[in-house]
Amino acid sequence: MSGVVVNFENQKAAKASIAPLMQLVGEDMTRVNTLILSKTGSEVEMIPEVAQHLIDSGGKRLRPMITLAAAQMCGYEGDGHVTLAASVEFMHTATLLHDDVVDESDMRRGKLAARMLWGNEASVLVGDFLLGQAFRMMVEVGSLEALDVLSHAATVIAEGEVMQLATAKNLETTEDEYLEVVRSKTAALFAAAAEVGPIIAEQPASTISGFRSYGTNLGLAFQLIDDALDYGGNSQEMGKNTGDDFREGKVTLPVVLAYRRGSDEERNFWKEAIVSDTNDDAALAKATELLRRHEAISDTVLRARHYADMARDALGPMPQSAHKDALIDVLEFCISRAS
Amino acid sequence: MSGVVVNFENQKAAKASIAPLMQLVGEDMTRVNTLILSKTGSEVEMIPEVAQHLIDSGGKRLRPMITLAAAQMCGYEGDGHVTLAASVEFMHTATLLHDDVVDESDMRRGKLAARMLWGNEASVLVGDFLLGQAFRMMVEVGSLEALDVLSHAATVIAEGEVMQLATAKNLETTEDEYLEVVRSKTAALFAAAAEVGPIIAEQPASTISGFRSYGTNLGLAFQLIDDALDYGGNSQEMGKNTGDDFREGKVTLPVVLAYRRGSDEERNFWKEAIVSDTNDDAALAKATELLRRHEAISDTVLRARHYADMARDALGPMPQSAHKDALIDVLEFCISRAS
Numbered sequence: 001m002s003g004v005v006v007n008f009e010n011q012k013a014a015k016a017s018i019a020p021l022m023q024l025v026g027e028d029m030t031r032v033n034t035l036i037l038s039k040t041g042s043e044v045e046m047i048p049e050v051a052q053h054l055i056d057s058g059g060k061r062l063r064p065m066i067t068l069a070a071a072q073m074c075g076y077e078g079d080g081h082v083t084l085a086a087s088v089e090f091m092h093t094a095t096l097l098h099d100d101v102v103d104e105s106d107m108r109r110g111k112l113a114a115r116m117l118w119g120n121e122a123s124v125l126v127g128d129f130l131l132g133q134a135f136r137m138m139v140e141v142g143s144l145e146a147l148d149v150l151s152h153a154a155t156v157i158a159e160g161e162v163m164q165l166a167t168a169k170n171l172e173t174t175e176d177e178y179l180e181v182v183r184s185k186t187a188a189l190f191a192a193a194a195e196v197g198p199i200i201a202e203q204p205a206s207t208i209s210g211f212r213s214y215g216t217n218l219g220l221a222f223q224l225i226d227d228a229l230d231y232g233g234n235s236q237e238m239g240k241n242t243g244d245d246f247r248e249g250k251v252t253l254p255v256v257l258a259y260r261r262g263s264d265e266e267r268n269f270w271k272e273a274i275v276s277d278t279n280d281d282a283a284l285a286k287a288t289e290l291l292r293r294h295e296a297i298s299d300t301v302l303r304a305r306h307y308a309d310m311a312r313d314a315l316g317p318m319p320q321s322a323h324k325d326a327l328i329d330v331l332e333f334c335i336s337r338a339s
Numbered sequence: 340m341s342g343v344v345v346n347f348e349n350q351k352a353a354k355a356s357i358a359p360l361m362q363l364v365g366e367d368m369t370r371v372n373t374l375i376l377s378k379t380g381s382e383v384e385m386i387p388e389v390a391q392h393l394i395d396s397g398g399k400r401l402r403p404m405i406t407l408a409a410a411q412m413c414g415y416e417g418d419g420h421v422t423l424a425a426s427v428e429f430m431h432t433a434t435l436l437h438d439d440v441v442d443e444s445d446m447r448r449g450k451l452a453a454r455m456l457w458g459n460e461a462s463v464l465v466g467d468f469l470l471g472q473a474f475r476m477m478v479e480v481g482s483l484e485a486l487d488v489l490s491h492a493a494t495v496i497a498e499g500e501v502m503q504l505a506t507a508k509n510l511e512t513t514e515d516e517y518l519e520v521v522r523s524k525t526a527a528l529f530a531a532a533a534e535v536g537p538i539i540a541e542q543p544a545s546t547i548s549g550f551r552s553y554g555t556n557l558g559l560a561f562q563l564i565d566d567a568l569d570y571g572g573n574s575q576e577m578g579k580n581t582g583d584d585f586r587e588g589k590v591t592l593p594v595v596l597a598y599r600r601g602s603d604e605e606r607n608f609w610k611e612a613i614v615s616d617t618n619d620d621a622a623l624a625k626a627t628e629l630l631r632r633h634e635a636i637s638d639t640v641l642r643a644r645h646y647a648d649m650a651r652d653a654l655g656p657m658p659q660s661a662h663k664d665a666l667i668d669v670l671e672f673c674i675s676r677a678s
Contacts, residue, residue, distance in 0.1 A: 172545030172656070174552040175649050206511030213513040260655025267656070299648070306645045309638070310514050316599025317511070317606070 017329040017336075018060065024326055025068040028082055032064050035086040039133050050114050050126040054093055057109045063193040064089045066218075066327070070197025070211050073323035080141040080200045087141075087150065088193045090134035095157055095189075097127035102161065103248055146196040153192035160184025169249050169275050171259050171267070178256050179220070187219030194218070206317070213314035217307040218331060224304035225338045227252035228297050231288055233338035243284045249274045253303065257296035258287075266290055301338045308335050356668040356675070357399065363665055364407040367421055371403050374425040378472050389453050389465040393432055396448045402532040403428045405557075405666070409536025409550050412662035419480040419539045426480075426489065427532045429473035434496055434528075436466035441500065442587055485535040492531035499523025508588050508614050510598050510606070517595050518559070526558030533557070545656070552653035556646040557670060563643035564677045566591035567636050570627055572677035582623045588613045592642065596635035597626075605629055640677045647674050 022029070040051035064085035071081035099105070100113040101120045107113055115123040131154065138147050164181045167173050194215030198208045228234070230245040231254055245252050251259075251274060259270050272278045273287060291297050308331040318324050361368070379390040403424035410420030438444070439452040440459045446452055454462040470493065477486050503520045506512050533554030537547045567573070569584040570593055584591050590598075590613060598609050611617045612626060630636050647670040657663050 172548070174548050174653055176552045176555060176653070177548065209511070209513050209516065213515045216515060257652055260652050303645065303648075306642065309642075313596055313599050314513055314515070 018062075018333045020322065020326040020329055021065055021069055024072065024323055025065050028068045028072070028085070029061070029065060031082045032061075032068070032085045032089070035082060035137075036089060039086065039090070039137065040130075042129070046118060046122055047126055047129055050097075050118050050122055051093070051130060053111075053114050053117065054096060054108070057111050059092075059109065061089060062222075062330070063092050063189060066190070066215065066330070067193045067197055069323050069327055070194050071201055072197075073318065073321060073327075074198045074201035074203050074207065076197065076201035078200070080143065080146075081197060083137050083141050084146060084150070084196045084200065085193075087134040087137040088189065088196075090130045090137070091150070091154060091157070092189060094127040094130040094134065095161070095185075097123045097130070099161070102165065103250075105244075105248065107244070141200065143196075143200050146199045149192050149195050149199065153188045156184045156188040160186075160188065167251070169251065171251060171255070171270055171274055173251050173256055175253065175256055178251070178253055182220055182223045183216070186223040187216045190219030190222065191215035210314050210317060214311045214327065217311035217314065218334065220307040221304040221311065221331065222334050224253055224300050224307070225334055227254055228300040228304070228338045230254075231291055231297055234298055234301055235339070246273070246284050246287055247279045249277060249279065253300045254291050254296040255287075257299055258291045258294045261294040261296065262290060297338075301335065304338070305335055308332075356672045357401075359661065359665040359668055360404055360408055363411065363662055364404050367407045367411070367424070368400070368404060370421045371400075371407070371424045371428070374421060374476075375428060378425065378429070378476065379469075381468070385457060385461055386465055386468055389436075389457050389461055390432070390469060392450075392453050392456065393435060393447070396450050398431075398448065400428060401561075401669070402431055402528060405529070405554065405669070406532045406536055408662050408666055409533050410540055411536075412657065412660060412666070413537045413540035413542050413546065415536065415540035417539070419482065419485075420536060422476050422480050423485060423489070423535045423539065424532075426473040426476040427528065427535075429469045429476070430489070430493060430496070431528060433466040433469040433473065434500070434524075436462045436469070438500070441504065442589075444583075444587065446583070480539065482535075482539050485538045488531050488534050488538065492527045495523045495527040499525075499527070506590070508590065510590055510594070510609055510613055512590050512595055514592065514595055514599075517590070517592055521559055521562045522555070525562040526555045529558030529561065530554035549653050549656060553650045553666065556650035556653065557673065559646040560643040560650065560670065561673050563592055563639050563646070564673055566593055567639040567643070567677045569593075570630055570636055573637055573640055574678070585612070585623050585626055586618045588616060588618065592639045593630050593635040594626075596638055597630045597633045600633040600635065601629060636677075640674065643677070644674055647671075 036055060040048050040055065042048060067085040067088050068081055071084075096108065097114055100108055100115050101123050105113050106116055113123075114126070118126075134154075135151070138150050141147075160181050160183070164185060167177065167181065191212050192215070195208055195212040198211050225233075227245065230242055230252065232242050246255075255270065255274070259267055262270070269283075269286065269290070273283050311331055312328055315324055315327060375394060379387050379394065381387055406424040406427050407420055410423075435447065436453055439447055439454050440462050444452050445455055452462075453465070457465075473493075474490070477489050480486075499520050499522070503524060506516065506520065530551050531554070534547055534551040537550050564572075566584065569581055569591065571581050584594075594609065594613070598606055601609070608622075608625065608629070612622050650670055651667055654663055654666060
């Protein structure tokens with residue numbers, strides 16, 4: 001374990017293959033961004049401020065891009081996909097705002113979390129506002145089936161968060177139980193984002209279920225890679241944003257695996273660290289050493305690879321196209337982040 | 340694709356590592372077998388005949404052995420595990436009888452299926468009788484929690500079978516949808532078999548969920564390996580019992596993968612074979628060639644490996660013991676069958 005901080009952003013950019021997707025949906029994405037800006041407007045001054053803070057803080061906007069790509073790939077020709085994509089991003093932004101309050105996070109994407117600037121109350125309520133706007137936009141599109149899928153996802157995400165709350169700091173969590181949380185809290189929105197494209201393009205049920213399966217499994221892979229990255233991924237160096245999950249006492253898959261594979265003495269270390277909050281730099285260094293010793297990080301990446309493979313096969317029957325290639329590139333991009 | 344038939348039983352025996360499990364539970368298993376014999380008794384003559392036919396036909400009795408091993412491993416000292424193990428085997432036998440009717444199978448484990456000897460009606464009703472006996476035995480044990488787990492499994496299995504019926508011959512089935520069926524129809528009973536041991540041994544919830552997770556993932560791996568074996572597994576030769584799933588038009592994971600990875604022309608072949616029942620030896624040879632070309636069999640084995648790895652980690656926190664080793668050997672045995 002070297003302490004050297006390397007520039008991960010450059011390394012990632014060189015491997016990144018999300019570029020074809022960005023290229024294909026670029027024009028529509030400009031319309032999504034304009035729509036997002038217009039829909040955060042409110043006479044209540046704090047709302048655009050808080051929403052803007054998070055929206056400006058530069059996520060990859062992967063979810064709305066998937067909605068756009070799926071709709072384009074299915075030959076959709078209206079404007080509904082732009083509105084649904086914005087709606088998906090609002091749902092995501094709302095859960096980030098609420099998550100930070102629940103997790104008592106100070107930082108989000110390297111910036112102060114909204115709750116640190118405007119307080120918990122504002123974060124909760126602006127999240128609710130965005131969720132409300134998301135529903136209004138979905139209704140505008142007028143597809144009852146898309147509404148059903150997205151509103152169902154909203155419920156499942158909330159259920160997932162409550163499930164996570166109930167199992168927080170529980171080191172006895174099995175991999176199955178952890179995956180169940182990830183399925184709800186992360187994969188459900190990816191699934192809905194992918195599914196609404198073919199739905200508004202009026203595709204047959206088999207196409208819709210293929211996209212849903214792509215989204216679900218991309219979501220699982222994405223979250224597991226995120227978990228691995230929080231401990232530096234397969235790289236031997238720790239990046240600057242590593243260790244957040246550890247400091248917040250989150251029981252993610254690398255910890256589940258290391259805990260289950262460890263000795264009684266090691267399990268006591270994890271209890272001290274996660275349950276009793278002994279999570280300083282020395283503890284993080286020891287945690288990382290244990291994770292590597294038990295191959296918990298590399299196996300988390302292997303598990304993610306399984307779901308990425310499932311996602312790739314899910315798209316199998318769709319005709320060859322630049323969009324299909326781009327969506328498969330997203331899977332490779334996702335896995336390559338951790339290497 | 341050579342047409343040579345090799346003696347698979349010998350190859351398997353050399354690799355088999357189910358022996359330690361059989362050794363550990365041998366004494367209890369003798370009691371289970373005695374109990375099974377006594378509980379198939381009925382004044383209605385056909386019942387013991389039909390039941391005996393299936394019971395004699397020599398399955399590995401993996402499920403009851405897992406119940407026994409789990410209970411022993413958790414230090415259980417009563418007799419309840421023997422009764423629950425018999426009950427688990429009865430549930431399994433009942434589903435085999437019913438399955439053969441639903442699938443219109445002629446053969447079962449290389450012998451004529453019960454329905455070919457006594458008819459469909461007898462197979463259905465004797466299955467119901469065994470299910471009834473299974474419930475009576477569970478009740479005898481007197482653990483409401485074990486009763487809850489096993490009766491819930493019985494419902495889930497039936498749901499899985501109905502789900503399978505609804506999706507039968509549907510080549511558009513996604514891997515996720517197929518896994519959902521396997522989770523219900525196969526994994527649920529393995530999970531219950533593993534879980535009732537720690538339950539009657541009054542273990543903490545975390546131990547119970549660890550065993551449940553072991554059972555679930557062993558069940559998934561077991562079924563996927565079965566699917567791969569039906570097309571000869573990773574071996575280049577076809578065994579004598581291969582091709583049954585193909586001839587019955589079953590859409591198992593190897594077919595799901597080959598269909599999704601194939602060309603339009605290949606997909607037409609699968610439709611002819613599975614939907615229109617063009618499933619003679621020539622079609623089977625072509626199917627096997629396509630499965631190998633698209634690595635659908637080897638990837639099915641890889642997917643099974645993922646679940647076997649999850650099962651192994653699920654048992655991680657249990658103290659080292661011969662029983663734990665034996666249960667982990669079962670996973671390796673399961674995967675090695677296909678190589």
